[in-house]
Amino acid sequence: xxxxxxxxxxxxxxxxxxxxxxxxxxxxxxxxxxxxxxxxxxxxxxxxxxxxxxxxxxxxxxxxxxxxxxxxxxxxxxxxxxxxxxxxxxxxxxxxxxxxxxxxxxxxxxxxxxxxxxxxxxxxxxxxxxxxxxxxxxxxxxxxxxxxxxxxxxxxxxxxxxxxxxxxxxxxxxxxxxxxxxxxxxxxxxxxxxxxxxxxxxxxxxxxxxxxxxxxxxxxxxxxxxxxxxxxxxxxxxxxxxxxxxxxxxxxxxxxxxxxxxxxxxxxxxxxxxxxxxxxxxxxxxxxxxxxxxxxxxxxxxxxxxxxxxxxxxxxxxxxxxxxxxxxxxxxxxxxxxxxxxxxxxxxxxxxxxxxxxxxxxxxxxxxxxxxxxxxxxxxxxxxxxxxxxxxxxxxxxxxxxxxxxxxx
Numbered sequence: 001x002x003x004x005x006x007x008x009x010x011x012x013x014x015x016x017x018x019x020x021x022x023x024x025x026x027x028x029x030x031x032x033x034x035x036x037x038x039x040x041x042x043x044x045x046x047x048x049x050x051x052x053x054x055x056x057x058x059x060x061x062x063x064x065x066x067x068x069x070x071x072x073x074x075x076x077x078x079x080x081x082x083x084x085x086x087x088x089x090x091x092x093x094x095x096x097x098x099x100x101x102x103x104x105x106x107x108x109x110x111x112x113x114x115x116x117x118x119x120x121x122x123x124x125x126x127x128x129x130x131x132x133x134x135x136x137x138x139x140x141x142x143x144x145x146x147x148x149x150x151x152x153x154x155x156x157x158x159x160x161x162x163x164x165x166x167x168x169x170x171x172x173x174x175x176x177x178x179x180x181x182x183x184x185x186x187x188x189x190x191x192x193x194x195x196x197x198x199x200x201x202x203x204x205x206x207x208x209x210x211x212x213x214x215x216x217x218x219x220x221x222x223x224x225x226x227x228x229x230x231x232x233x234x235x236x237x238x239x240x241x242x243x244x245x246x247x248x249x250x251x252x253x254x255x256x257x258x259x260x261x262x263x264x265x266x267x268x269x270x271x272x273x274x275x276x277x278x279x280x281x282x283x284x285x286x287x288x289x290x291x292x293x294x295x296x297x298x299x300x301x302x303x304x305x306x307x308x309x310x311x312x313x314x315x316x317x318x319x320x321x322x323x324x325x326x327x328x329x330x331x332x333x334x335x336x337x338x339x340x341x342x343x344x345x346x347x348x349x350x351x352x353x354x355x356x357x358x359x360x361x362x363x364x365x366x367x368x369x370x371x372x373x374x375x376x377x378x379x380x381x382x383x384x385x386x387x388x389x390x391x392x393x394x395x396x397x398x399x400x401x402x403x404x405x406x407x408x409x
Contacts, residue, residue, distance in 0.1 A: 005115035009034045011100055011130070014049025014379035016169060018119045020158055022056050022145045023165045025117060026308045028150070033401045034060040034111050038100050041185025041243065043068045056167070066099060067185055071242035072322075074099055075186055080230040080287055080331045080340075081284070081305065083313040088263055090279045090286065091316050092187025097126060098321035101133035101156040105141055115142035119272055122148045125267050129319035136322035179206060179276075185246055198264050208279045209250065209259075213257030213351030214262055220349035223252055223354070225288040227344070230283060230337030246281045253280025256348040270320040284346060284353045291344035295363040301336045308332065 008025050012018045012035035025033050025218050035053045037046055046063050055062045069387040074095050085091055104116040116134060120126035122145070131143050162169050190206050204212060226234035233239055235248050253259050259280035267273055293302060308329055315326045342360025346353050366376040 004029055005113075005144065005283065007032045007034065007111065007113040008115045008117050008144060009036055009104050009111065011104055011119065012037050012049060012053060012276050013119070014046070014052050015347070016162065016167070017158070018054055019056065019167050020162055021119050022053070023167060024146055024150060024152070024161070025144065026057070027165070029144075034062070034107060035239065035347075036100075036104055036107050036367045037064070038063045039063070039067060040063040040070050040096050041247070042183040044183075045281055050071065052097055052168075058184045060111055061066050062103075066325065067102070067243040067282070068241055070096065070099055071185060071246050075246065075267040075282075076231045076242060077330060078316060078333070079285055080337050081168075081309055081312045081329070082286060082290060082293075083309055083316060084286075085313045085317045086263075086265055087310075088261055089275075089277065089317075090187065090282045091313060092184065092277065092279055092282065093182050093189050094125070094129060094317045094319075095186065095321075096184045097108055097129035097319065098133040099350075102128045102137060104130075105134050105137045108141065109138070114347055115144050117144040117146065120145065120147065123269065123271070124273075124321070125269065125317070126144045126199070128268055129321075132319040133322055140273050163297040181208070185243060185250070186282050187277055190276040191273060195274055195276060201278045202262060207260065207278060210280050211257045213260070216255065216257040216350045220345055220347045221256065223249075223284070223341050223343060224345045225249075225285070226342070227289065228341045230289070230334070232288065246285070251281075251286045252348060253277075253284050253353065257352075258348060258350045258353050259283035260351065266373060267344030286290045286347070287353045287355055289340075291346070291358045292340055292342050294355075295358055296340045296342060296349045297336065297363060304331065305336055306401060 008029070008031045008337065009032050010018065010022055010025065012022060014037060021034065022033050025031050033057050035049070037049045038048055050061050050063055078091060078095055083091055085094070104118075106115050107113070118127065120130060120131045122239070127145055127148075131145075135145055152161055161167075177193065179190045179193045179195050188208050190202075193204065195202055224236050225232050226237070231242075232245055233243060240248060259278055259282065261277040261279070262274075263277065264272055264274045274341060279401075299303070303365050312329045312333070315321070315323060315329070320326050337404055339362040342353055342358065345357035347356045368375055
């Protein structure tokens, strides 16, 4: 029989749902609860979370600003790979989970806790991401997922539990929310309720970080992003920290309606779900990174990266950030970025971010070779004849065989 945990570290947002989970852990297990609240740039005041935790009797409260670490050690490595899940999703929620899980495990060790807990539901991806990450870091850790255990299966039951245990309920939380939101410095994700029918266009009030592209400025804005070894380091010549840089790009992208995505994706658990994503800065960053790679990566490296990317993105989406295969892919990707330095100029206009210029001391682009004018002997066009004949040899042999077979038939 599994022993009852004595001390649990809870991933705590300070909202109604995680406050109910906090009290439920105290009631159901009689456990002491330690709360951990991460500032990943979600744009919310976090001190109220401290006050609510104190009100619920929590003695050990961790509130940490992890924005720089989040962008530097998780977002930027992912962007070196140009990672897109199912060709479109920039993985804003998925990439935040391993960092939260790592701190949960570390805090459990620091405080002597024998379990961690999260508020992810039994239908979603986040439960998998949290728990795979936790077990990869501590194979002996116990994970409690209340949504898979309790009988609070409706909003009414949750409210009744809160009332029974004197948990304050804001007026706007008594009814069911029109949709759920997850946010961090990279993106916002909205799902559920009014968004569940994929045939119905999402109402404009769902979008929180971007103006409607139709209402964006009528004049384009140009921005220059400088890279060093695959990571963005400056905007318009101003060097910025990773979190400050992404914040700046979010401001630019939000103003021009950039980074909106309406996606029906395949969850790891087996069902499809519809999400509305806003990734303004990330969308600009991806376009810029591909722009600088165009002139600094050779064809073999670039094409191999594009082959590896879907696998890499799927590993992150499915919760395998701390797996050896993701680390192996990361090593290959990082090796490819050693010469990916330079500057990209982009045009931002009504929902789009387009590369319009790029330059680098490491550029492989040779104007002398591609010019339509006299190339002064840089390239002998006669060399192409032998190249074509050698590559055509197997095709000619195949064509000859097909011709013989047709004649016999």
